[in-house]
Amino acid sequence: MNIQTLDVLIVDLPTIRPHQLAMHTIVMQTIILVRVTGEGGLEGWGEVATIGGASYCAETPEAIKMNIEKYIKPLVIGRNAAHFDSISHTVNKHVVGNTFAKASVEAAIVELAAKARGIPVHELFGGQIHASLPVAWTLASGDTRRDIEEAKESLHAKGHNIFKLKIGMGEPKRNVAHVLKIKEAVGDEASVRVDVNQAWDETTAMYCIEALEDGGIDLIEQPLPAWNKEGMARLTTRFKVPIMADESLSSLEEVYQVAKYRAGNVFSIKPANVGGLTATKKVAAIAEAAGISLYGGTMIESSLGTAISSHLYSTIPEMKYGTELFGPLLFTDTVTANAISYEDFRLKVPSGPGYGMEMDVEKIFHYAREY
Ligand code: MUC
Ligand code: MG
Numbered sequence: 001m002n003i004q005t006l007d008v009l010i011v012d013l014p015t016i017r018p019h020q021l022a023m024h025t026i027v028m029q030t031i032i033l034v035r036v037t038g039e040g041g042l043e044g045w046g047e048v049a050t051i052g053g054a055s056y057c058a059e060t061p062e063a064i065k066m067n068i069e070k071y072i073k074p075l076v077i078g079r080n081a082a083h084f085d086s087i088s089h090t091v092n093k094h095v096v097g098n099t100f101a102k103a104s105v106e107a108a109i110v111e112l113a114a115k116a117r118g119i120p121v122h123e124l125f126g127g128q129i130h131a132s133l134p135v136a137w138t139l140a141s142g143d144t145r146r147d148i149e150e151a152k153e154s155l156h157a158k159g160h161n162i163f164k165l166k167i168g169m170g171e172p173k174r175n176v177a178h179v180l181k182i183k184e185a186v187g188d189e190a191s192v193r194v195d196v197n198q199a200w201d202e203t204t205a206m207y208c209i210e211a212l213e214d215g216g217i218d219l220i221e222q223p224l225p226a227w228n229k230e231g232m233a234r235l236t237t238r239f240k241v242p243i244m245a246d247e248s249l250s251s252l253e254e255v256y257q258v259a260k261y262r263a264g265n266v267f268s269i270k271p272a273n274v275g276g277l278t279a280t281k282k283v284a285a286i287a288e289a290a291g292i293s294l295y296g297g298t299m300i301e302s303s304l305g306t307a308i309s310s311h312l313y314s315t316i317p318e319m320k321y322g323t324e325l326f327g328p329l330l331f332t333d334t335v336t337a338n339a340i341s342y343e344d345f346r347l348k349v350p351s352g353p354g355y356g357m358e359m360d361v362e363k364i365f366h367y368a369r370e371y
Helices: 060-078 079-092 099-117 146-154 171-190 202-214 228-240 250-258 277-290 301-315 363-366
Strands: 004-021 025-037 043-050 132-134 137-138 163-166 190-194 220-221 243-244 266-269 294-297 341-343 346-350
Touching: 004 060, 004 099, 004 190, 025 060, 025 301, 043 060, 043 301, 043 346, 060 079, 079 099, 079 277, 079 301, 099 277, 137 146, 146 163, 146 171, 171 190, 171 202, 202 228, 228 243, 228 250, 250 266, 250 277, 266 277, 277 294, 277 301, 294 301, 294 346
Parallel strands: 137 163, 163 190, 190 220, 220 243, 243 266, 266 294
Antiparallel strands: 004 025, 025 043, 132 346, 341 346
16 A cells, blocks of 8 residues: 655643643644555545643644654655654664654554554554553643542542642652552552653652652652653662653663663553554563563554554553553543543453544544644
8 A cells, every 4th residue: 555645733722720740731633644645545544642732742732743744754755654663764864863753654654554554553463462451640730629529539430540640840858758648548449640841850759759659659850850860770779669660661672771780670661662562562671571561651642543553552562550641531622533442440452353443534634723
């Protein structure tokens, strides 16, 4: 199935409440959609999400669209979608970095390849091991009472029993106290974890992690800046509570270094971080070989992007820490005609050809930017 056209859309989707991270508070989440078409008009769709323009990572939505159109698209048009790994190899030879742009294009090509054969994408990645995956919810309203209410409602409705708290913004000691109050409120019924999004220095991390560990917190995500691998390694050795690497895993080479020097003993995997699904599967292999546990991360994608990640994560044997594929639940609206189904603390991996999602083109154009 040869790729005949490729187009890119920037889409802004409103969220149900402000979502506060160390570097940005999301009220409108931006996703990038890529559509490729093959013979007979068959379509493959891809998605990546970014957080806060240029505040989370170097690739902005505008740069992603521009770089795909100018530098990646010409390398892809006319190629056979079934050769998606070979296409990624060509793209990697000519385009440095740009992992978000690459991930969105590869996802669209992979879906076209799967649809051409009438099979779900997970079959192209070796076959599904998990039909459903555990899903964490991120409590990030910025208000302790509201977070506790959100957690209790979620536990009661069997929505989530894993909660991640974003604690990179504001005073570290106050944030630790906020986390411990939430842990006290939910007790053993839920796993409570924190994501610092690189906001601490090493001395701050040492006293904060000690208090979090004593308070029964289960996982500490990216406490130090992405560059500080030595500091991450020291924290990993010092504490019993697992330290998870996220932003420090932004290329396969970096993943290897982090594994080798144990700058974290859990990896948050994300297709956008390393340039696509094929590369993410390689991250899982590095982790497996190094005895590092995995967690299925998100950049807060919509239903399509969530389906994309879920297909790949469903083929990875050991996802010890579950996933945080909660993206669609944070949006007030969706760009697909069908929804991702969440039940009994888990996400059901959508079935059907491709990613199993039917795009709602009218909705997409309602939220899409005109440039
Ligand atoms: C991150 O750093 O993990 C994912 C969920 C969330 O609330 O923020 C993101 C990015
Ligand atoms: Mg993170």
